[in-house]
Amino acid sequence: MSTSDFTRPYDPNEVEPRWRERELSSTWFHAVDGVDNAQSFTIALPPPNVTGSLHMGHALMLTIQDSIARHARMTGQNTLWLPGIDHAGIATQIVVERELKREGSDRHALGREKFIERVWEWKGRSGGRIFEQLKVMGSSVDWTRSKFTMDPDMSRAVREAFVRLYEEGLIYRANRLVNWSIKAQTVISDLEVDREEPDPSKPNAELFSFAYLLEDGSGEIVVATTRPETMVGDTAIAVHPDDPRYQGLVGKRVKHPFVDRSIPIIADGLLADPTKGTGAVKVTPAHDFNDYECGRRNNLATINILNLDGTLNAEAGPFAGLDRFVAREAVKAALAERGLDRGATPHSIPYARCQRTQDILEPLLLPQWYVRMAPLAEPAIKAVEEGRTTFTPEEWTKTFMHWMTNIQDWCISRQLWWGHQVPAWYCADCGATVVSREDPTACTGCGSAKIARDPDVLDTWFSSALWPFATLGWPEQTAALKTFYPTSVMETGFDIIFFWVARMLMMGLHFLGDVPFRRVLLHGMVCDETGSKMSKVKGNVIDPLDLVNGATLQDIVAHASGSAPFQEGLQKFRKAYPSVSTMKEGFPAFGADAVRFYLASHPPQSRKINLNLARLQGYRDFCNKVWNATRFALTHIADVAPRPTGPFPQPASDAERWILSRLAHAVGAVNQGVKEFRLDEATAAVYQFFWYELCDWFLELCKPVFEGGDEATRASFKLTLAHCLETVHRLLHPFMPHLTAECWSHLPENIRRRRADGGSPRCSRSRPSPTRATRRPTPRPSAVSQPSRAPSRACDASAPSSASSPARPSPSPCAPTTRTPAGCSRPTRRRFVGSPAPGRSSTGRRASRAPGASGTACRTASRC
Known part of the structure; x- marks a missing residue:
């Protein structure tokens, strides 16, 4: 071919879109069913959220996976890189509810059926945006096999998995203390909780002390708490058995000042710490995880004082109907009025917040569905010990094993409307629970037609745990399943090793008798140049497409800081990226290839990958070097x-x-x-x-x-x-x-x-x-x-x-x-x-x- 098509200098905005279109219109990346698994190479793309947009973590993941997949394809292997999107239950519901709020409506006004229709409509309009962004990065996935976790075949697989686990006694329903998000109106998994680490030098709460009067009139006992509003749910006061201050009080009782309740003073060495506060602890089993365990040990009553909307219920006596934070001040004032206030001091505590809504979570006692994890974890532990699945970097093996050997049962129900609805029905006449692969018309116990379906949906991670095999046609024994399962490698971020990797390993072994992937490759977190995690608050977010296509300084700062004023955002950006602190015009078009090569150049052992934009320019120069050297050689x-x-x-x-x-x-x-x-x-x-x-x-x-x-x-x-x-x-x-x-x-x-x-x-x-x-x-x-x-x-x-x-x-x-x-x-x-x-x-x-x-x-x- 003529060298006249070679422009000088190399322009990625001209070359990359042209080749991207050629790849997308071809069959070059289509894998073939029916080939022996040993001759196939498979990677399942971790499905991004349907609400998501491309970030630097995605760019790193795509670079690694695409490089591995293209190399495997070039060595003659039947290579499948399978894409998909996750329905992202809580995230998607929040997005659509915000849209309804702007219209002056809400999901309750629509009703469940109409709301779900609205979500599907939103998904059709906006849900595929991240796929288009994936294509810009040059992802050589087999788009003909793309999956959505709410597709009919995926939903069938989810239902089959739930029913089988229930029939085997591995799924059960129980009344336990859970994390409740008042904003999202749903249970939140422990793994989805942001724990705000306290800074002792910057108190974020108040340690309030008040007195309980002994019933026999012999005195009082003082307790300290950061949540005085929960005292209306107290059912005991705990002291350490070796604390000499209270040894004479154990077994006595105090009278609650606001409700008709007599409260025992108990000895509990696991809960009470003589060195903290007054050494005496109020026990509220229904609203604190440690108190809940204390209540179980000492057979205490469990009294729920909260409604789902965060207001206090009738059990709270004179404070019923008040918001939890309003009730806090009201309780303090009422205690002071009765002469029971014993002062307050500034204090720092680790608040638990919902990752999605950032509201402070409330421990709440609710009936939920759980997966019994210990029997599922044992085969997964054995598979890793025997080397059937290995981790790279190897250091993550120890982390994985520690979590698996201390695993807790998994709460899989969520109080949402968008997602896979729990396939369980409750009989109004006999109280039986019916779990079925098909929708029943009557109770299987008494034959009554008065059955109602559980309104909850399953945790998004439940369907994601089936991803390596449900995407290949399971529970049917399809040709694709035989060809591509087990997959060759699972590449993902280290931050979801427990959310996803461990659960996929357990489910794959349980349902198919083999590991879902032979190797696990965990990459680090892409941070700013100073090593800080990217966030809009810090003003250090980089949109990968700004690097690929080029962007003005105004657009860069807007993407980095969100709605912050330009000058404020610019100052934060320059602090986060000192190597380009003098930049005035914005980013040139580095191109996807330069960005990919730069990201691939970082060692996989790195927990953090500090984004150095000056170094990225060097790889853009390398692209130009390849282009010019090729052009020169072609003349000869x-x-x-x-x-x-x-x-x-x-x-x-x-x-x-x-x-x-x-x-x-x-x-x-x-x-x-x-x-x-x-x-x-x-x-x-x-x-x-x-x-x-x-x-x-x-x-x-x-x-x-x-x-x-x-x-x-x-x-x-x-x-x-x-x-x-x-x-x-x-x-x-x-x-x-x-x-x-x-x-x-x-x-x-x-x-x-x-x-x-x-x-x-x-x-x-x-x-x-x-x-x-x-x-x-x-x-x-x-x-x-x-x-x-x-x-x-x-x-x-x-x-x-x-x-x-x-x-x-x-x-x-x-x-x-x-x-x-x-x-x-x-x-x-x-x-x-x-x-x-x-x-x-x-x-x-x-x-x-x-x-x-x-x-x-x-x-x-x-x-x-």
Whole structure:
């Protein structure tokens, strides 16, 4: 193809959309059912929330998964990367309720059926936005298999799982203390609670002390609490059995000042701490988790004083009907009026808040559905111990095992309307509970038609726990299930190892008898440049699409800080990203490929990935380097002769043998890096080869040959350069799919059409279509190392004699090689002509003089 299509400089906004459309309109990423599982490679995309939009965590996840999936596809494996969206029960309901509120309505005015219709309507309008954003990042998922957790087949799988677990005695209903969100009007899982860590220097509450009078008139006992409003639900006062101050009071009783109730003083060493407060603790079993356990130990009454809307009920006596926080002040005033107030001091406590609504949660005693976890956890623990599922980084194995060995039963019911409704019915006549795969018309116990369905829905994570196999057709034994289960790897963030990874492992083993994934890869959290977690409050949120497409400073700050004033948001942004604190115009279009390569360059062990926007510019420069070097090479290899069949011809020059040995090293390092999920090492190897070895050395050595060498030498150099160029584009492709597809499509067709030449036998089956780079086998050392197996004695001793045992590449993609072709001078430091390499200053190692076959001095590689 002509090189006239190559613009200067490289413009990702022109190249990437074109190749994205070609990929989306093709069948290149469609996996095939019926292939043996051992020959298949499967990744299930963690389904983003239907309400969500792309954030940097998504961008990192997509980069890792897509790079692994593309590499697997290129090695000839039947690769399925399966996408989907989660219905996100509470998040979606909140979004639609806000929409109704703006219209002057609410879900109760609509009724349940109409409200659910409204949610489906919203989903049709807005729910697919994140899929479009995923496509911008170059995600090579099989869109024909996309799933939504509320699809009919997914809903059937959820119902089947619930019924089976219920029939096996692993699902039950019980009246227990739960976290209640007054704003969301639903139970919240312990794992979905934000615990506000207290700062002792900044009190966020008040420790209020008051007295209970002894019934026998002999005195009083003083207790301290941060929640005086709950004292109307007190059923005991606990002291430590070894506390000498209260040993004479244990067994006595006090009279409640506001309700007709006699309260015992008990000894409980687990609850009462003599060093805290007064050493005496009011016990409210219905509204505190520790008090609840104390109540169970001491057989105390449990009195609920709260309505679901946060007001006090009739059990609260004179305070009934008051909001919980209004009641707090009213109780304090009433105690003072009776002369029972004993003072207050500033205090710090760890508030428990709902992650979605941020309201302070209330412990509340309610009947809920639970999964009995201990029997499910045991096989999962065994599977990890036996190595059937492994964790990368390995350190997470210990964390996983600790949680699993101390696992608590899982509350799976939620008081929402949007979601999978609990398949249970209650009989009004005999009180029986009917759990069924089909909607019953009568009670199975007494035959009564007076049955009503449980209004609750299941926790979103219940359906997500079935994701690896429900998406493949379970409970039916489909061809897809046989082909792609177990999946090859589960890649996700470490923060949902308990929410999702552990539960998938347990459910997969229980329902299919095998682990759902062989390996678990956990990535870190993308933070700002200072290491702080991203949030609108901190003003440090980065929209990945702003990096990909470019954005004005005003848009960047708006996305970072939300509705904060511009100058305030700008100040926060500059503090969070000091490397670009002087930026005035906004972001250029870095392109998806540069963003992907940058994210892939971080080691997987990192708990935090600090986003350095200056370093990202270095990878954008690398994209330009790839583009320009390819364009330069094409001016010389357009007429390259077809590569002959059989082994690669032995080149005569040391320079060619050297570059082929370095290529073999890069091939081995990239393949090994991806295999071990060390994408940082894979990107380092290919970056080093392309910039510091191919461009800085070999292209410079080619120039005098192309200008004045004899015909045979020129032909040999052209073939070697073409081979290196074609191979390195395939090495880069999993990380930079758009740029490499464009460059590869311009290579001479007889170079793109790879043959059975001693390399992978699958090479001959790859089509010459330019985009088949996405399906081509990754070059293996055996395919490119023949020229270096018998090096000339004139070769520099530092060049490896075989690619079968390559040295590990530098962990930094910008670290230059120190190996040089025979007869060439060592690299010396000089200033870069263009932008610095990623992560480096404006200086770096470059070749100042590298005599080639003709002995003439090389020109600077910056011309590439």
